[in-house]
Amino acid sequence: MSRAGLLASGLSLAALLSACGPKAPERADAPQPPARSGIAVAPAAASPQDDGQWTMPAKDYANTRFSGLSEINKGNVKDLQVALTFSAGTMLGQESAPLVVGDTLYFVTPYPNILYAIDLTQPGGKLKWKFDPKPDASAQGMACCQPVNRGPTYADGTIFYNTIDTHTVAVDAATGKLKWKTRVGDFNAGETFTMAPLVVKGKVLVGNSGAEFGARGWLAALDAGDGAIRWRAYMTGPDKDVLIDPAEFKPFYPQYRGKDLGVSQWPKDHWKIGGGTVWGWLSYDPELNLVYHGTSNPAPWNHLERPGDNHWTNGIFARDPDTGKAKWFYQFSPHDLWDHSAINENIVLDIPWQGRTRKVVLRPERNGYMYLLDRTSGEVLAADPFVHITASKGVDLKTGRLIHNPEKVPQLGKTVRDVCPNSPGAKDWSPSAFSKVTGLVYVPHNNLCMDWETKPVNYIKGTPYIGVNPKFKAGPGGNAGEFMAWDPVGRRKVWTIPEKWPVWSGAVATAGGLVFYGNLEGWFKAVDANTGQVLWQFKTGSGIIGQPTTWRGPDGRQYVAILSGIGGWAGAIVSSDLDPRDPTAAKGFGNMSRDIKADSNSGGMLYVFALPKR
Numbered sequence: 001m002s003r004a005g006l007l008a009s010g011l012s013l014a015a016l017l018s019a020c021g022p023k024a025p026e027r028a029d030a031p032q033p034p035a036r037s038g039i040a041v042a043p044a045a046a047s048p049q050d051d052g053q054w055t056m057p058a059k060d061y062a063n064t065r066f067s068g069l070s071e072i073n074k075g076n077v078k079d080l081q082v083a084l085t086f087s088a089g090t091m092l093g094q095e096s097a098p099l100v101v102g103d104t105l106y107f108v109t110p111y112p113n114i115l116y117a118i119d120l121t122q123p124g125g126k127l128k129w130k131f132d133p134k135p136d137a138s139a140q141g142m143a144c145c146q147p148v149n150r151g152p153t154y155a156d157g158t159i160f161y162n163t164i165d166t167h168t169v170a171v172d173a174a175t176g177k178l179k180w181k182t183r184v185g186d187f188n189a190g191e192t193f194t195m196a197p198l199v200v201k202g203k204v205l206v207g208n209s210g211a212e213f214g215a216r217g218w219l220a221a222l223d224a225g226d227g228a229i230r231w232r233a234y235m236t237g238p239d240k241d242v243l244i245d246p247a248e249f250k251p252f253y254p255q256y257r258g259k260d261l262g263v264s265q266w267p268k269d270h271w272k273i274g275g276g277t278v279w280g281w282l283s284y285d286p287e288l289n290l291v292y293h294g295t296s297n298p299a300p301w302n303h304l305e306r307p308g309d310n311h312w313t314n315g316i317f318a319r320d321p322d323t324g325k326a327k328w329f330y331q332f333s334p335h336d337l338w339d340h341s342a343i344n345e346n347i348v349l350d351i352p353w354q355g356r357t358r359k360v361v362l363r364p365e366r367n368g369y370m371y372l373l374d375r376t377s378g379e380v381l382a383a384d385p386f387v388h389i390t391a392s393k394g395v396d397l398k399t400g401r402l403i404h405n406p407e408k409v410p411q412l413g414k415t416v417r418d419v420c421p422n423s424p425g426a427k428d429w430s431p432s433a434f435s436k437v438t439g440l441v442y443v444p445h446n447n448l449c450m451d452w453e454t455k456p457v458n459y460i461k462g463t464p465y466i467g468v469n470p471k472f473k474a475g476p477g478g479n480a481g482e483f484m485a486w487d488p489v490g491r492r493k494v495w496t497i498p499e500k501w502p503v504w505s506g507a508v509a510t511a512g513g514l515v516f517y518g519n520l521e522g523w524f525k526a527v528d529a530n531t532g533q534v535l536w537q538f539k540t541g542s543g544i545i546g547q548p549t550t551w552r553g554p555d556g557r558q559y560v561a562i563l564s565g566i567g568g569w570a571g572a573i574v575s576s577d578l579d580p581r582d583p584t585a586a587k588g589f590g591n592m593s594r595d596i597k598a599d600s601n602s603g604g605m606l607y608v609f610a611l612p613k614r
Contacts (some may be wrong), residue, residue, distance in 0.1 A: 039439025040349045040362075040488045042066070045286040047348070047436075050511075052552030055154040057097035057196045058431065059508075059549075061284040062348035065433035066509045067550045071558035072611060073512030077526045077536045080609045083559060084125035086118060088604035092576075093567020096151035097196070097506070097547035098606060099159075100561075101173060103554040104128060106159055107563060107606060111140050111147035113163045117176060118606075121554050125608065129176035131169075139165035139187040142462065144212040145569035145587070146576065148194050150429070151547065155199040155224060162193035168206050168222055180227035184208075190215040190462050191277075198282040199224060200291060200321045207278025207293065211341070214299045214465040217276035217313070221324060231324035235276030235295045235312045237262045242312060243324045251328045252379040253400045255309065265308035273459050274306065275299035276313035280343025280429055283361070285375060290318045290327060292348075292361055292375065296341035300457050301423070302467030304412055309334040314342045316363070318378065328378035333367050333402055337410060338391055338452070339423035339468075340366040345431045346375075347441065351489055353381060362488050364432055364443050366425025367402065369395055370486060384491045386484070387426040387447060388476050391419050410468075415453040422450035422472050423588065424569060428504070431547060435509040438529050440485045440494055442515045444503035447475040447482050450588060470588035480592060483507075483517055485532060495532035501596060504570045505562075506547035516560060518544025520571060521599045524562050524607065540564035542603025543571050543596075557610055565604040574600055 046061040050068030059065045072080065088094055092110040099106045105118040105125065113135050117128040140147045143164060152161035158179060159171045166185030171178055184206060185191035190213025198205045203221040211217065217235035222228065233243040238260045251257060258264075263271055277296045284291050295317065298310040315331035333340045346361040351372070353360075360381065363371040368391070369383040383395035393403040410416050427445035434441050450472045457467025474480040481499035486492070501520035509515045509529060518524045520543040526536040543566030550560045566574050572586040574597055583591035 038352055038489060040351045040434070042434060042436055043285070043287065043348060043350055046284065053102070054100045054549040054551045056099070056198070057151045057153065057547055058281060058283070058345070061286065063281060063283045063345045063431070064347065064436070065431060065507060066436050068511045069550060069552060069558045070510065070512040072510065072514065072560065074514060074528055074535060076611055077514055079611050080526070080536055080538070080560070081612060082607060083610040084608045086116070086125060086606040088563065088565060088606060089114065090604050091565065091602040093146050093148045093571055094546050094563035094565030094604055095148045095568060096563055098549050098561040098563065099152060099154055100549070100551040101154050104173070105561070106152055106154070108149045108152050108161050109604070110149050110567065111135065111164050113149055115152060115159060115161060115171060131171050131176045131178070133163045133167065133169050133181070135163040135165040135167065136187065139192055142187045142190055142192050142210065142213060143194070144209065146567050146572055147192070148568050150194060150196040153197050153199055158224070160197045160199060160204050160224070162195060162197060162206055164192050164194070166191050166193050166208065168197065168204060168227065170224070170227060182222055182227035182229065184220055184222070184229065188462055195279045198284065200284050203230060203321060205282055205291065205321070209277050209279040211275030211277045211296045211299045212464055212466055213462065214273035214275065214459050215277055216272060216274060217278050217295055219278045219293055221321065233319065233324045233326070235278065236266070236271035236274040242326065243319070244326050249326050249328070251330070252377045253330070256311070256329050261311040265311040266306060270306055273299060273465070274310065274313065278343070281345040281431060283346045283348050284321065285348055288376060289320060290375070291321045292316060292318055292346040294343040294346070296343050297336050297339045300465045300467040301339050302454050302457050303335060303337050303410060304454065305457060305467065310336065314340060316342060316346060316373070318375065330373060330378040330380065330400060332365050332371070337404065338419065340425050342366065343429060344427060347432065347434050348375065349434065349488065362441060364427045364445065366421070366427060367392065368421045368426040370491070372488065382491055386486065386493065387445065388420050391421065410452055410454045412454050412456070415451050417451045418449055419452050420449040420475055421446065422448040423470055424448065424502070428569070430504050431506040433507040433509040433515060435529055437511055437513065439489065440487055440529065442507045442509055443484050443486055444505055444507055444517055445482055445484065446502040447477065447479055448472055448502060449475045469584050471583045471591035472588040473592050481519070485529070497527065497532055501599070502570045504545040504568060508548045508550055510550060516548040516550070518546065518548070518562055518564070520544070520566060520596065522564060538609070540607055541601070541605055542566045543574065543600035545571060560609045561606065563606050566600045566602060571596070571600070573597070574602055
């Protein structure tokens with residue numbers, strides 16, 4: 001129902017929020033429905049029972065994005081209505097997850113990275129305070145794909161988040177006052193911050209963006225109390241920089257064993273400008289005391305400039321959060337040919353496997369394969385294609401190596417056609433959700449191919465370092481996107497929803513049997529978690545590339561939130577008003593997105609939905 005229709009029905013926003021009267025008492029949620037035997041399970045230590053709040057973008061350390069709330073369910077979701085809206089004040093891509101802690105909702109905008117706090121006890125969601133970190137405007141030009149921000153995280157009375165000019169800030173969650181601000185990188189060298197932090201054991205974990213500018217990747221741990229940098233691990237270079245101690249580093253595959261591979265697997269000194277940035281999702285297993293994080297593409301995209309496997313890019317590290325020391329590593333795309341940055345989410349699960357339970361991370365990877373890795377060792381248990389793939393011929397499970405398709409290997413001065421998936425990959429940063437009820441993973445992803453022309457390139461500090469002209473196009477079937485349910489035990493698609501454009505939003509699954517996600521046309525959808533049937537949808541004012549969340553309000557009722565505002569890589573042609581006649585605009589998206597301006601407008605709005613008050 002539209003806002004006008006809502007008001008005409010006699011249901012005010014204040015009534016929907018139930019702001020009048022005493023605050024509902026805190027209550028524990030009903031126990032989760034027991035998982036069926038034979039399905040994947042999120043371990044309780046990494047994914048505890050729902051308390052009704054949403055305090056970090058991924059919901060929990062396991063990266064499930066699952067809510068135990070079930071007031072909104074398959075039987076009544078058709079009645080969802082707008083409860084409140086709030087303008088973000090900027091027209092760039094809105095990628096933040098809305099957090100809810102107690103009676104306050106928090107979200108961060110793209111540049112200028114304003115942190116908003118909204119009082120949910122007030123009619124219409126009154127602004128409680130806002131914090132302006134005043135980032136340096138010059139840093140916007142160093143952002144590969146718009147100066148987006150993937151949101152804040154909450155811990156111990158503090159909101160932590162990153163700003164585009166490589167600062168991390170800690171803000172008092174109650175008052176909006178700055179506690180500390182630490183400069184962690186150098187945007188003049190091409191580094192920026194777009195990721196959401198993760199707080200583990202009193203440390204705020206943050207990583208840099210900027211591989212497209214030749215920035216050297218790293219993950220840093222800041223003291224949550226004072227912002228001091230406690231350790232920093234680089235993703236290229238000698239072992240002492242990467243925090244590899246031979247006594248503790250035990251990778252499963254032999255190609256990762258040896259001294260200073262982060263140097264020897266590069267041309268001389270190239271590791272200093274080799275990329276491998278850490279701008280994606282982090283997860284944590286408290287039982288093993290391991291943090292899992294991906295590393296991005298090597299620089300430049302032109303692979304001829306960097307012979308070797310280019311350690312430690314395009315892979316996943318398991319690290320001790322106390323020291324930063326690496327425990328194991330696996331490389332999804334050695335000697336990356338296609339910008340298949342390995343920064344996607346690692347979902348922490350326990351699954352039945354060949355007669356016993358295995359501790360795994362599930363990873364929908366940009367190169368088109370759904371990986372199951374043993375999270376204690378880095379062994380690849382399975383790597384199954386979930387999109388049409390021409391760039392490679394599979395993964396050798398004995399060696400762990402991706403098998404490149406020799407017919408598609410790029411050559412200087414030659415255009416390689418019909419490479420699938422394209423450089424944003426089968427799935428970019430847009431986070432999946434795991435349901436503790438169905439045992440399925442719900443994956444927003446792409447169906448994209450490309451033509452790839454390799455060009456000469458030189459490194460100049462603070463300027464793009466790419467050396468390729470890509471042109472993107474829709475994959476088989478003509479739909480550029482897809483939203484699917486994947487069975488990690490059966491290793492197959494269960495159902496799929498084709499989408500006209502790439503699916504760039506995140507997903508959330510609920511105990512009510514629902515999954516929520518948005519598309520670039522601006523439709524916010526609720527689908528049946530078992531069948532994929534669309535049960536409800538609402539047209540927002542702009543394309544959706546944000547992360548939905550759901551939570552219990554101070555009135556005791558369940559709400560669902562999403563930020564609408566097209567942008568980022570996939571939507572830059574709209575929000576940055578790029579010339580659609582240039583097929584290389586937005587690093588290749590211009591070739592296929594020239595018509596998206598007819599389907600979506602720029603915007604920046606928070607939408608919160610609820611059932612009518614009864």
